[in-house]
Amino acid sequence: MRIFVTGAAGFIGFHLCRRLLDEGHVVDGFDGLTRFYDQGLKAERRALLEARNGFRLHVGMLENEGALAAALAAAKPEVVIHLAAQAGVRYSLESPRAYVGSNIVGTFNLLEALRENPPGHLLIASTSSLYGAGRHIPFVEHQHTDQPLTLYAASKKATEVMAHAHAHLWRLPTTVFRFFTVYGPWGRPDMAPLKFVNAIEAGRPIDIYNNGAMRRDFTYISDLVEAIVRLIQCVPRPAEEDVSDEPALSPVAPFRIVNIGRGAPVNLLDFIDEIEHQLGKRAIRNYLPMQKGDVPVTFADCHLLERLTGYRPQTGIQEGVAALVDWYRSHGPLQPA
Ligand SMILES: NC(=O)c1ccc[n+]([C@@H]2O[C@H](COP(=O)([O-])OP(=O)(O)OC[C@H]3O[C@@H](n4cnc5c(N)ncnc54)[C@H](O)[C@@H]3O)[C@@H](O)[C@H]2O)c1
Numbered sequence: 001m002r003i004f005v006t007g008a009a010g011f012i013g014f015h016l017c018r019r020l021l022d023e024g025h026v027v028d029g030f031d032g033l034t035r036f037y038d039q040g041l042k043a044e045r046r047a048l049l050e051a052r053n054g055f056r057l058h059v060g061m062l063e064n065e066g067a068l069a070a071a072l073a074a075a076k077p078e079v080v081i082h083l084a085a086q087a088g089v090r091y092s093l094e095s096p097r098a099y100v101g102s103n104i105v106g107t108f109n110l111l112e113a114l115r116e117n118p119p120g121h122l123l124i125a126s127t128s129s130l131y132g133a134g135r136h137i138p139f140v141e142h143q144h145t146d147q148p149l150t151l152y153a154a155s156k157k158a159t160e161v162m163a164h165a166h167a168h169l170w171r172l173p174t175t176v177f178r179f180f181t182v183y184g185p186w187g188r189p190d191m192a193p194l195k196f197v198n199a200i201e202a203g204r205p206i207d208i209y210n211n212g213a214m215r216r217d218f219t220y221i222s223d224l225v226e227a228i229v230r231l232i233q234c235v236p237r238p239a240e241e242d243v244s245d246e247p248a249l250s251p252v253a254p255f256r257i258v259n260i261g262r263g264a265p266v267n268l269l270d271f272i273d274e275i276e277h278q279l280g281k282r283a284i285r286n287y288l289p290m291q292k293g294d295v296p297v298t299f300a301d302c303h304l305l306e307r308l309t310g311y312r313p314q315t316g317i318q319e320g321v322a323a324l325v326d327w328y329r330s331h332g333p334l335q336p337a
Pocket of ligand 1: 007008011030128188
């Protein structure tokens with residue numbers, strides 16, 4: 001297939017593109033190579049992708065309608081996977097405007113551009129942050145998500161609802177996935193797993209919010225990619241043609257939302273213990289109160305993913321952290337984000 005991946009030089013996009021290329025697809029990436037975290041890391045991912053047959057990168061910002069239209073016209077994709085976004089919960093407190101540009105205007109531009117030449121399936125990244133401080137645990141796709149705690153979550157809610165309107169109006173089959181704390185090799189140095197590895201190895205203290213009383217549904221990158229690849233085949237049909245009575249499927253559009261998590265939250269302090277164990281080094285721990293906008297627990301209900309794809313993420317933190325640390329040791333230090 002011809003597949004268009006926005007955010008291809010990002011953490012998840014890079015792994016996804018590699019997997020799609022392994023399977024023989026032709027992949028057009030689109031990425032603005034933004035300055036959010038170590039740009040050298042994006043350049044390295046880009047170079048590895050560009051060395052592969054069947055891949056090319058269109059460098060451009062989603063906000064630039066002309067650049068986006070030209071890339072889509074060249075790619076003529078059958079499937080579009082939209083991962084490019086301003087990510088990060090904490091950064092959204094400092095720089096909320098970046099989220100409006102990339103996630104709201106950027107997603108709107110992509111949706112409009114696809115009206116002309118709709119692909120067979122559009123898949124879009126959203127986030128577990130939308131569940132906010134939801135008391136219903138585990139988080140299930142059809143529970144309400146209209147009380148976001150941060151502008152990051154609010155901008156992803158906007159992404160989801162704009163996509164729903166386009167799916168309804170233009171009959172564009174759309175799957176939204178909500179990811180849960182993804183980690184692994186080539187990860188994001190602004191996120192706790194790699195930030196901790198980077199700091200502990202350099203002998204710098206690590207900040208531990210809410211005094212460590214947090215649980216996260218850590219999801220290992222290759223498990224996440226496996227789930228995405230399987231979901232490409234699960235094209236949502238309009239609810240009136242669907243006999244499954246699935247509550248996450250829209251009653252008025254070929255549109256569904258699917259959690260991709262492991263469904264097994266881990267205590268943050270256990271995760272840090274595992275990093276220390278794998279590095280053979282103790283962390284200097286700086287215990288801090290809860291941060292604004294943060295949530296104490298994330299926990300995915302994975303039944304829908306499993307029902308649709310026959311798969312659910314399996315990699316536990318021992319294996320996942322070992323792979324992260326191995327990669328880090330072969331790669332070397334990163335600029336802290
Ligand atoms: N990593 C996680 O744990 C996680 C969790 C929940 C949701 N997500 C979502 O998954 C997607 C991918 O996340 P990631 O971790 O790979 O992040 P990332 O920051 O590594 O990748 C995003 C990529 O998009 C590009 N980009 C950002 N804004 C752009 C714009 N306006 N125009 C063009 N390119 C732009 C960046 O240069 C970057 O390469 C994002 O939508 C993110 O919100 C990630």
